[in-house]
Amino acid sequence: MSVDTTDVSRETLVRPIGTLSKQYLLALVAALGAIGVWVFFYLQQLQHGLIVTNLADWGSGGGVPWGLYIGAFIWWVGIAHGGIILSAAVRLLGMDRYQPVARMAELLTIAALTCAGVFILIHVGRPDRLVTSVLPAWPTRVQWSPLMWDVTVITAYFVLTATYLALTIRYDIHRLRDRLPDQLEPVYAVLMVGYSEREDAIVERMVWWIAFAIIIMAPLLLHGGVIPWLFALLPSMAGWAGGVQGPSFLSIALTSAVSGIIIVAASFRRAYGWEELVPVEVFRGLAKWLGFFGLIFLWLQLQQVITGIFAAPTTLQHATEVKIATPVYWVAIGLVLAAMLYVFACSLRPSLFSIPVLVALSFGVLVGTLVEKVLFVVEGLQHAHFQLYDGVPGVYVPSPVELSALLGTVGIVVLFFLVVAKVIPVVELHAIEAAHEGGDDA
Amino acid sequence: MDDEGRLPFDDQSETEMRRVLSETEYDTDLGLEMARDAQRVVAGELSDAEFYARYHEDMLEEFGQDARELPELRDDLDGEVVSETSDATSVRESLAALADREDVSRRELLAKGGAAAAALSVFAGAGSGSGGEHGDTPTDGDGTRWGMVINLNNCDGCLACVSACSQEHGLSRGANWMYVFTYEDRNQDDENFLVRPCQHCTDSPCTKVCPVGARHTRDEDGLVLTDYDICIGCRYCEVSCPYGVNYFQWGEPDVPDAEIPNEHQLDDRGKWVGSRPPEGVMGKCTFCVDRQDGQMGEERVGTTACEEACAMDAIHFGDLNDEESAPNQHLHEYRGEQENDRSSFPDRTEHTVSTFNLLEERGTSPNVHYIGNEPSPHAEQVEGPVSYEDVGLVDDRSEVLDDGAAANEEGEEA
Numbered sequence: 001m002s003v004d005t006t007d008v009s010r011e012t013l014v015r016p017i018g019t020l021s022k023q024y025l026l027a028l029v030a031a032l033g034a035i036g037v038w039v040f041f042y043l044q045q046l047q048h049g050l051i052v053t054n055l056a057d058w059g060s061g062g063g064v065p066w067g068l069y070i071g072a073f074i075w076w077v078g079i080a081h082g083g084i085i086l087s088a089a090v091r092l093l094g095m096d097r098y099q100p101v102a103r104m105a106e107l108l109t110i111a112a113l114t115c116a117g118v119f120i121l122i123h124v125g126r127p128d129r130l131v132t133s134v135l136p137a138w139p140t141r142v143q144w145s146p147l148m149w150d151v152t153v154i155t156a157y158f159v160l161t162a163t164y165l166a167l168t169i170r171y172d173i174h175r176l177r178d179r180l181p182d183q184l185e186p187v188y189a190v191l192m193v194g195y196s197e198r199e200d201a202i203v204e205r206m207v208w209w210i211a212f213a214i215i216i217m218a219p220l221l222l223h224g225g226v227i228p229w230l231f232a233l234l235p236s237m238a239g240w241a242g243g244v245q246g247p248s249f250l251s252i253a254l255t256s257a258v259s260g261i262i263i264v265a266a267s268f269r270r271a272y273g274w275e276e277l278v279p280v281e282v283f284r285g286l287a288k289w290l291g292f293f294g295l296i297f298l299w300l301q302l303q304q305v306i307t308g309i310f311a312a313p314t315t316l317q318h319a320t321e322v323k324i325a326t327p328v329y330w331v332a333i334g335l336v337l338a339a340m341l342y343v344f345a346c347s348l349r350p351s352l353f354s355i356p357v358l359v360a361l362s363f364g365v366l367v368g369t370l371v372e373k374v375l376f377v378v379e380g381l382q383h384a385h386f387q388l389y390d391g392v393p394g395v396y397v398p399s400p401v402e403l404s405a406l407l408g409t410v411g412i413v414v415l416f417f418l419v420v421a422k423v424i425p426v427v428e429l430h431a432i433e434a435a436h437e438g439g440d441d442a
Numbered sequence: 443m444d445d446e447g448r449l450p451f452d453d454q455s456e457t458e459m460r461r462v463l464s465e466t467e468y469d470t471d472l473g474l475e476m477a478r479d480a481q482r483v484v485a486g487e488l489s490d491a492e493f494y495a496r497y498h499e500d501m502l503e504e505f506g507q508d509a510r511e512l513p514e515l516r517d518d519l520d521g522e523v524v525s526e527t528s529d530a531t532s533v534r535e536s537l538a539a540l541a542d543r544e545d546v547s548r549r550e551l552l553a554k555g556g557a558a559a560a561a562l563s564v565f566a567g568a569g570s571g572s573g574g575e576h577g578d579t580p581t582d583g584d585g586t587r588w589g590m591v592i593n594l595n596n597c598d599g600c601l602a603c604v605s606a607c608s609q610e611h612g613l614s615r616g617a618n619w620m621y622v623f624t625y626e627d628r629n630q631d632d633e634n635f636l637v638r639p640c641q642h643c644t645d646s647p648c649t650k651v652c653p654v655g656a657r658h659t660r661d662e663d664g665l666v667l668t669d670y671d672i673c674i675g676c677r678y679c680e681v682s683c684p685y686g687v688n689y690f691q692w693g694e695p696d697v698p699d700a701e702i703p704n705e706h707q708l709d710d711r712g713k714w715v716g717s718r719p720p721e722g723v724m725g726k727c728t729f730c731v732d733r734q735d736g737q738m739g740e741e742r743v744g745t746t747a748c749e750e751a752c753a754m755d756a757i758h759f760g761d762l763n764d765e766e767s768a769p770n771q772h773l774h775e776y777r778g779e780q781e782n783d784r785s786s787f788p789d790r791t792e793h794t795v796s797t798f799n800l801l802e803e804r805g806t807s808p809n810v811h812y813i814g815n816e817p818s819p820h821a822e823q824v825e826g827p828v829s830y831e832d833v834g835l836v837d838d839r840s841e842v843l844d845d846g847a848a849a850n851e852e853g854e855e856a
Contacts, residue, residue, distance in 0.1 A: 049721050050675075051693030051843055059686025060621050061839035065677040125675020125690065125722030129654075133672045137654040147653040147678050235647055235804040236684040314819050386684055386801055388623055388636065390823035391838045 005100060008276050008432045014179045015272045016421040023271060024418065031414040038408020041401040042122060050125055054399040062391025064381040066123075068398040071374030072406055073119035074227055075256065077154065078249070078369065080112035081223045082257020084161050086289075088211035088218075097285055099431040100278045101265045106165050107426060108260055111416040113158050115409035122405055146233060149226040157214075157222060164210045167203045170195050172429040184423055191424075224250040231380065239308075239319035239380040248300040255293040255336065256369040259362035262286050264417065266359045268426060277427060283355050284346075290358075291343030294336045294365065301333060301372075319383035322393075329375055335361075335368030370406075374398075472500055578777070578793065579770045580762045580811050582644075586663040587809060588729050589642065589762035590749075591769035593776060594814030596756040597635040599624050599826040601833050606751030607639075608835060610730070611706075612697035612718045616839025617689035619727040620748045624826030627818050633827065636817055637756065639748065640687040640727035641800060641808035642666045648679035648688070657724070660709075663761075664809060665731055667715040668724050670707075675722040684804045688726045691719045692843055705737040729759070744768070762809060769811070773797070776813060 045052050056063020083105040089095055090102045121127050134151065141148045173180065173188055174195055180188060218224075228245035231237070262283065269278045308320025323329055339361040346353040382393030420426065476497055482488035580589065599622055607613070607620040623636040646666050648657045656673035659666050668679075680688035695718050707716045709731050716732045719725035730746040732738055744767070749757040760767030777795045784790050798816040799808045830837035 049693045050690070054844075056692070056840045056843045057617075057680065057686075057689050059688070060618055060837060061616060061689070061843070063840045063843070065680045065688075065690060123676065125677070125724075126673065129672065129674045133654040133656070133674050137672070141653055141655050145651050145653040145678070147651065147676060151653065230678075234651070234682045235806065236682055381681065384684065384686065385804065386686060387819060388625060388817055388821055388823055389686060391840070392686075394838075394840055 005277055005279065005432050010176060010179060010429075010432070012272075012274065012277055013425050013427055013429065013432060014176055015274075016268070016426065017180060017423070019272075021271070027414060028418055031411045031418060034407045034411030035415065038404045038411065041404040042408075045122065045401050052399065052401050054396055054402065056394065056396075058381050058384065058392060059389055060391055062389060062394030064378050064394070064396045066377050066381060067396055068374055068402040069119050069123040069405065071377045072370065072409070073116050073123065074249070074373045074377070075370045076112045076116040076119065076409065077227055078223055078253030078373075079257045079260045079366075080109045080116060080161075081157075081218045082254045083109040083112065083261060084157075084164075084214050085218045085254065086257065086261060087164075088214040091208060091211040092215055097282060100282055100427050101261055101286070102431075103165075103168070103428050104264045104268065104426055105257075105261050106161060106168075107417065107420055108257070108264055108413070109161050110158075110165065111413040112260070113154065113161070114416070115412055116154070118409055118412065119405065146226060146229045150230060153217070153222055153226050157217065160210055160214060160217075164207060164214070166191065167207055167210075168428065169424055171200055171203065172425055175429055176425060187423060219250055223253040231376075236384055236386075237319075237380045238313075238315035238383050238385050239323065239376070242304075244300060244304055244307075248297075248304065251293060251297040251300050252369050252372065255290065255297045256366055258286055258290045258293060259339075259365040259369075262290065262362040263359055263366075266355055267417075268421070269355075274427075277431070280353075280355065283358060284350075284353060287343045287346065287353070287358050290362070290365070291340045291347075294340035294343070297336055297369075298333065298340065315383065315385045315387065318387075319379065322383060323375070323379055326375065326379065328371055332368040332371040332375070335364040339365045472497075476500075579765065579773055580809070581765065581770070583763060585763060586761045587644075587763045588663050588665055588734060588759070589769060589809035589811065590639065590729075590746075590760075591758045591773050591811045591813065592637045593756045593758070593772065594635055594637065594812055596754045597622070597637055598754050599633065599635045599828060600754070601826070601828050601830065601835065602751040602753060603637065603748035603757060604830070604835060605833050606747040607727070610747040611716075611728070612695070612702050613689075613725075614691065614693075614696040614718065614842070616836040616842045617691075617718070617725065618830075618835065618837075618839075619687070619689065619725070621687075622826065623817075623823050625817055625821045625823045627815070627821040630815070633824075634815065634817065634821070635826075636800075636812075638685065638687065638800075639810060640666060640729070641685055641806065641810045642727075642729055644807035644809060645805060647682040647684070647806060651678045651682045653678065660711075660731075663734065665729050665734065667709070667713075667728055667731060668719065668726065670714040670719050670723050670725075673719070673723040675724065677724065679724055684801050684806065688724055689839070690724050691721050694721050695719070706732045710735040762811075773811075773813070 041052075053067070053069075054063075055065055055067050055069075058065055086098065087102040087105040087109070090098045121130065124130065126133075134148075138148065138152075142152055170192055173192055174197070177188065224246040228249040231240040232242055232245040234240055265278055265282065265286070268274060305320060305324055308316050309324070312320065342352075342357065342361055378396050379393075382396075384392065417426070479488055479496065580591075601622055604618055604620045604622055608618065611619065613619060619639065621638045623638065625634050625636065627634055642665060644659075644664065646657075646659065649659050649666060652658070653676060654672050654674055656669045656671075657666070657679045658669065675690065677688075677690055680686075680690060697718060699720065702717045707714050709715050716728055716737075733742045733745055733747075736743050744760050746757070746759045749759045749768075755772075758769040758772040760769045762769060764770065777793045780794050782790060782792070782794045784792075795813060796815055798812050798814075800810070800812065800816070802808075836842055
C-alpha cells in the first residue's frame with residue numbers, strides 16, 4: 001500500500017525554511033548548550049590527557065582501555081548505517097511509502113557518522129596524529145588492521161552518502177529555488193554548480209547504483225563486517241570472538257536506526273504540522289520494521305547467551321554468566337522487548353497505535369542499544385581468556401568527561417538537523433510528486 | 443652412555459633404531475651405519491673427511507642433498523635428537539660432554555660434526571613424536587631472536603625484576619612492564635609464581651591490529667616494539683593482547699623526558715622505541731632494546747635489567763636461535779640436573795622438566811618460555827611474600843589513575 005502525499009503543497013515542504021519559532025530557538029540553545037558542556041570537559045581531556053577519563057589498563061591495573069567512547073562509536077555508526085540502508089531500500093525496492101523520511105534518514109547518516117568520527121577523535125591518545133600517522137601507514141596497514149579497514153570503509157561510506165545526498169538535493173533546489181531564502185544564495189550556488197535539467201535522468205540512474213552499492217556494502221561489509229570484526233577476530237577476550245557478532249551488530253544497527261528515524265520524523269512532523277506530508281501510515285510501517293529488527297536483535301542475543309552458558313569453554317561461560325547477571329543488561333533487553341511487544345500488539349489491535357508512544361519506545365530502544373554496546377565492549381575487556389589478574393575485572397563507570405561526549409554528540413545531531421532544515425528541504429520533492437513524473441513546472 | 447661419550451649400540455637400541463628407521467622413507471641399513479660412524483666422528487675415531495667420502499654419494503641419493511647443505515637437519519640435532527633411540531642420554535648431551543672435555547665450543551663441535559648430526563637426525567625426524575619440530579630448545583631458524591627462558595621453580599617472588607625494570611625504563615607508577623604474580627592453584631600447596639614480561643610473540647596480535655604500524659616486530663631480532671613517534675594511542679594493541687602486558691601513558695609520565703638520555707630512547711634504526719612512552723602513547727616491555735643495541739655497552743648486549751636483578755637465576759635472556767645462549771643453556775642444564783632414572787623406567791621420556799608457553803592455544807607463538815607449572819584456570823592471584831608496596835611499587839595502576847584524575851579535577855577547581 002502506498003501513501004499518497006502528492007497533493008501536499010510545496011509551501012508545506014519548505015515550511016521549516018521560512019519560519020522561526022520559539023521552540024526552534026529553544027532547541028538551538030539546548031543543542032549548543034550540550035555541545036558546550038562537552039567542549040568544556042573535552043578541553044580538560046586535551047589538557048591533562050586521557051587520565052581524566054575512567055579508562056585504565058586491563059591486566060594488572062584491572063581497568064578497561066576501551067569504554068564508553070568505543071561503545072558510543074559503534075552505536076552512532078550503527079544508527080548511520082541503518083539510516084542509509086533504509087533510504088537506499090526506498091530507492092531500490094520502490095518502497096515509496098517511506099519516501100517522505102528517506103532524506104531524513106540520509107541526513108541522520110551524515111550526522112551520526114560525524115558523531116562516530118568525533119568519538120574516534122576523542123578516544124585516541126594522540127588526536128593530532130590522526131592524519132600524520134594514518135595516511136602514510138594506509139598502504140601497508142590496510143591489509144592487516146581491522147581498525148584500518150574501519151577507517152577505510154567508513155570514509156568510503158561517508159563519501160558515498162554525501163554524494164548521494166548532494167546529487168538528489170540538486171533536483172529539489174532547482175525546482176524550489178524561488179521559495180528558498182535569498183541570503184543563502186551562495187550556498188545554493190555551490191550546491192548547483194553546473195546543473196542542468198538534462199542531468200536529472202542521469203542522476204537518477206547514478207543514485208540507483210549508489211544505493212545499490214550501499215545496500216551491498218552496509219550489511220555485509222560495515223555493520224555486519226568491519227565493525228564487529230574489530231572484536232570478533234581477536235584472540236584475547238572470551239566474549240568477543242565468534243561469527244555471530246556480524247549478524248548481531250547489524251541487527252542492533254538496524255533497530256537503533258529505525259528508532260532514530262522515527263524520532264527525527266516525528267519531531268519534524270510535530271514541529272511543522274506535517275501530518276499530511278509524513279502521514280501516520282509511515283510510522284505504522286516504521287514501527288513494523290522496528291518490531292522485526294528488534295525480534296532479530298533479541299533472537300541473536302538469545303543465541304549468544306545459550307551458547308555461552310550451556311557447556312561452553314570456561315572463559316566464555318564465565319563471561320556469559322557475568323553478562324546475564326548484570327542488571328543493566330536486562331534493562332537493555334527489556335527496552336527493546338517492550339518496543340517489539342508494543343509493535344506486535346498494534347498489529348493485532350491497530351487502535352493501540354500512537355505516535356507519541358512509539359517515539360517514547362524508540363528513545364528506549366536507543367538507550368537499550370547504547371547500553372548493550374557499551375556493555376559488550378566493557379564486559380568483554382573484563383573477562384579475558386587470561387584470568388589470573390586479581391584486579392580483573394575492575395570497576396568501570398564512565399566519567400563525567402566521557403558522558404559529556406554523549407551529550408555533546410546528541411547536541412551535534414540536533415544542531416545539524418536544525419541548521420540543515422533551514423537550508424534545504426528535509427523531505428524530497430519526489431515525495432509530493434506523483435511517481436517521479438518530473439517536476440519541470442517550477 | 444660409555445666413557446667416550448658414545449651412545450650404546452646394544453641389541454635393544456639397534457632393534458629400536460631399525461623400527462624407527464623402517465617407518466621412514468630412508469634406507470634403514472644406511473641410517474644405522476651412518477649413525478654408528480657419526481658416533482665415531484664425535485669420538486674422534488673417524489675424520490670428517492673420511493665420513494663425507496664414505497657417505498657423500500649415499501647422502502645425495504637418499505636425501506637429494508649432502509649433510510653440509512642440510513642446515514635444517516643439523517638444527518634438528520639441537521633438538522631431541524635420538525631421544526627415542528638412546529636409553530640414558532641424548533646425542534646432544536654426548537656431544538656437549540665431549541666438547542667440555544675437549545675444550546672446544548659446543549657450537550663449533552656441532553658444526554664440525556655436521557655430517558654426524560645429519561645422519562643422526564634421521565632418527566630425530568623419524569622418531570620423536572613428542573619432541574616437536576625444533577626439538578627440546580626453542581630454536582627456530584637463523585638470525586637473532588631475542589627471548590627468555592624463565593624458570594618459575596627458581597623464582598621467590600622478591601619483585602627485584604619488577605623494580606629494576608621500572609627504574610631502568612623510567613616507568614610511571616603502576617606501569618609494571620615486568621609483572622610477577624603470586625598465585626595459589628588447585629592441588630598445589632605451595633606458593634606459585636608467574637613472571638610476566640611482554641612475550642614478544644612471533645605471531646603477535648598487537649602488531650597485526652595496529653592501524654599505523656607503530657607496534658611492530660623489529661626484523662633484525664624479533665623484538666616487538668612501539669614507535670612512540672607514530673603511535674596514535676588507540677589502544678587496539680592492548681585490547682588484542684591476550685597477556686595484558688600493555689600500559690598506556692594516560693597522563694604525564696612520572697619521569698620527564700629531560701631525565702632520559704637519547705641513547706636509551708632511540709634504537710639502532712633511529713626510531714624512538716626505548717624507555718617509557720610519552721603521554722597519549724602505548725608502552726610495554728621492550729626486552730631492554732637499548733641494551734641489545736649496545737647503547738649501554740657491549741657487555742650488556744644479550745642481557746636485560748630484570749635478568750640482571752634476578753638473584754634467583756630465574757630469568758634467562760638471550761638469542762633463542764643460539765644453542766649457546768643463556769636461555770637455551772639454562773634449559774639444558776636444568777634438565778640435566780633433574781633426576782630421571784630411565785634405566786629402571788625405560789619408557790620414561792627423556793626430560794621430566796615441565797615447560798610451557800603462556801596461553802599457547804591463543805596461537806601467538808610467544809618468545810618467552812617457562813620452566814615450571816602452568817597456572818590452571820582455577821589459579822588465583824594472592825598477596826606475595828613481598829608486596830609491590832614494600833618495594834615502592836604500585837600493583838593496581840587504577841589507584842594511581844584515579845588519583846590522577848581526581849587531582850586534575852581539583853586542579854581545575856582551584
